[in-house]
Amino acid sequence: MTTPLVDFSRLCIHTMTTKPWTLEETIDGYTRAGVPAITVWRQHLEPYGPDEAGRMLRDSGLRVVSLCRGGFFPATNAAAREEARNDNRRAIDEAAAIGAPLVVLVCGAIPGMDLADGRQQILDGIAAVLPHAQAAGVKLAIEPLHPMYADSRSAVNTLEQANNMVAALRSPWLGVTVDVYHLWWDPMLKSEIARAADSIFSFHVCDWRTPTRDILNDRGMMGEGCINIKRIRGWVEDAGFRGPIEVEIFSNEFWDWDQTRLVERIKQAYLSAV
Amino acid sequence: MTTPLVDFSRLCIHTMTTKPWTLEETIDGYTRAGVPAITVWRQHLEPYGPDEAGRMLRDSGLRVVSLCRGGFFPATNAAAREEARNDNRRAIDEAAAIGAPLVVLVCGAIPGMDLADGRQQILDGIAAVLPHAQAAGVKLAIEPLHPMYADSRSAVNTLEQANNMVAALRSPWLGVTVDVYHLWWDPMLKSEIARAADSIFSFHVCDWRTPTRDILNDRGMMGEGCINIKRIRGWVEDAGFRGPIEVEIFSNEFWDWDQTRLVERIKQAYLSAV
Numbered sequence: 001m002t003t004p005l006v007d008f009s010r011l012c013i014h015t016m017t018t019k020p021w022t023l024e025e026t027i028d029g030y031t032r033a034g035v036p037a038i039t040v041w042r043q044h045l046e047p048y049g050p051d052e053a054g055r056m057l058r059d060s061g062l063r064v065v066s067l068c069r070g071g072f073f074p075a076t077n078a079a080a081r082e083e084a085r086n087d088n089r090r091a092i093d094e095a096a097a098i099g100a101p102l103v104v105l106v107c108g109a110i111p112g113m114d115l116a117d118g119r120q121q122i123l124d125g126i127a128a129v130l131p132h133a134q135a136a137g138v139k140l141a142i143e144p145l146h147p148m149y150a151d152s153r154s155a156v157n158t159l160e161q162a163n164n165m166v167a168a169l170r171s172p173w174l175g176v177t178v179d180v181y182h183l184w185w186d187p188m189l190k191s192e193i194a195r196a197a198d199s200i201f202s203f204h205v206c207d208w209r210t211p212t213r214d215i216l217n218d219r220g221m222m223g224e225g226c227i228n229i230k231r232i233r234g235w236v237e238d239a240g241f242r243g244p245i246e247v248e249i250f251s252n253e254f255w256d257w258d259q260t261r262l263v264e265r266i267k268q269a270y271l272s273a274v
Numbered sequence: 275m276t277t278p279l280v281d282f283s284r285l286c287i288h289t290m291t292t293k294p295w296t297l298e299e300t301i302d303g304y305t306r307a308g309v310p311a312i313t314v315w316r317q318h319l320e321p322y323g324p325d326e327a328g329r330m331l332r333d334s335g336l337r338v339v340s341l342c343r344g345g346f347f348p349a350t351n352a353a354a355r356e357e358a359r360n361d362n363r364r365a366i367d368e369a370a371a372i373g374a375p376l377v378v379l380v381c382g383a384i385p386g387m388d389l390a391d392g393r394q395q396i397l398d399g400i401a402a403v404l405p406h407a408q409a410a411g412v413k414l415a416i417e418p419l420h421p422m423y424a425d426s427r428s429a430v431n432t433l434e435q436a437n438n439m440v441a442a443l444r445s446p447w448l449g450v451t452v453d454v455y456h457l458w459w460d461p462m463l464k465s466e467i468a469r470a471a472d473s474i475f476s477f478h479v480c481d482w483r484t485p486t487r488d489i490l491n492d493r494g495m496m497g498e499g500c501i502n503i504k505r506i507r508g509w510v511e512d513a514g515f516r517g518p519i520e521v522e523i524f525s526n527e528f529w530d531w532d533q534t535r536l537v538e539r540i541k542q543a544y545l546s547a548v
Contacts, residue, residue: 039457081478111484111499111500112500115458115459115461115504118337119461145420146421147420147421147422147424147459147460148420148486148489149423149460150458151482151484151486151499151500152484152485153498157459157460157461160461161461184389184424185421185424185431186421186431187389187393187431187432187434187435188305210385210425210426211426211489211490212422212425213489214491215422215485215486215489216485225385225425226385226386226425229284230387
């Protein structure tokens with residue numbers, strides 16, 4: 001049995017979950033609500049710049065869990081691939097500047113590109129930026145995305161593929177992100193989580209709504225969908241993971257809410273359904 | 275290299291592709307267009323009943339490739355599971371009545387039911403109806419569905435799972451359906467198609483649109499999406515499959531078209547992109 005969560009010490013929220021808020025409003029909202037940790041998306045960082053954002057975050061006392069997102073390595077020509085790698089190097093520098101120990105990689109896909117080619121370009125791209133990550137003291141996590149995003153967002157669609165890439169590149173600076181939304185359906189999930197072991201660098205939660213009204217922005221609040229989040233958390237913890245539990249919900253519905261009320265709803269769902 | 279298709283001898287269209295048409299209009303439309311084969315959905319059969327529909331289909335000269343769809347085995351209580359099995363037995367009888375040698379199984383899922391339980395209920399359900407299929411001379415094909423349907427439509431989401439079920443039940447009356455829409459993303463697809471070999475009972479084509487505007491009814495015309503259909507057809511043929519190529523497109527967009535024009539569009543796309 002998974003041990004129940006009884007306080008908010010491991011709770012982290014992604015700035016994209018409360019997308020309408022600026023970073024300043026987010027920091028204020030999370031600290032007021034007693035949320036101890038934050039994952040910052042680059043679009044929320046951009047208006048401030050990494051130095052100013054880093055100062056705000058340090059002053060807030062919030063723990064910065066990760067920067068989202070790097071990745072998007074495949075491209076149709078070498079110049080574009082090099083630009084993608086440089087953008088990942090910039091993301092690593094931004095992470096270092098805001099005190100984030102991790103950059104999460106949404107690996108990318110080009111519609112119509114052969115998936116095997118895309119996957120090779122991803123592996124090559126990660127290999128190329130890993131030295132920069134190590135030099136900056138920032139880890140990278142491959143986040144496998146649901147197969148419904150294999151066309152344009154990520155050609156890495158199972159934890160097995162991500163684990164294979166980690167095994168191929170053999171670096172303590174490279175691991176995986178387990179996101180229940182992307183992986184819950186996979187019959188190999190339990191064994192691949194066990195295999196990932198201490199290369200599980202982060203853990204994301206939300207839920208799968210039935211019906212799903214939008215392929216991108218209709219993720220559910222934990223407990224309102226069909227994912228057995230507690231069980232997957234148990235597998236992740238059995239594998240050794242004890243880090244933050246990150247609430248990442250892309251939802252047109254919740255973005256329309258008062259975001260302070262949304263954070264309270266998240267805290268409630270976190271205790272009951274995670 | 276996959277051998278180009280130069281005529282329509284292997285073309286089959288699903289009645290759901292031209293959903294606005296009645297079965298009578300469908301038979302008329304396909305024969306006028308020189309489409310030699312049809313897969314019949316039960317909702318198009320229902321207004322006529324299997325005997326009358328069987329007479330109409332025999333009179334038309336169309337080859338009946340399969341009946342869609344059986345399945346939906348998981349249920350929350352034993353009585354409902356038995357009713358699901360009885361409904362599959364009725365589908366088998368309907369297939370026999372219309373001269374369809376195959377019933378395609380969309381295996382089912384109950385939102386929130388443990389996936390392992392659902393998968394076991396599917397295996398048990400298929401095992402329970404297989405004797406009826408054999409007695410009727412009708413084969414059954416497990417169609418793995420895309421993981422985005424794992425919540426409510428099918429807990430069988432990879433060809434590997436379907437192949438494992440076929441291996442477990444060891445009957446010449448049980449095989450698999452390869453549908454490019456559901457399976458194109460899978461890094462194991464090529465090897466699992468080879469493994470399926472002569473248990474590949476049918477092959478469905480359409481395409482994956484970017485962006486996908488609706489999770490159910492926005493499938494693309496062959497060639498307008500990102501799936502390398504020719505390559506997957508090559509794998510299926512390398513595995514020994516030489517049967518009909520079935521066009522199954524659920525599309526709010528195409529259902530709004532004049533359906534005669536849609537059939538002509540399908541013929542064009544079939545020669546160029548399949």
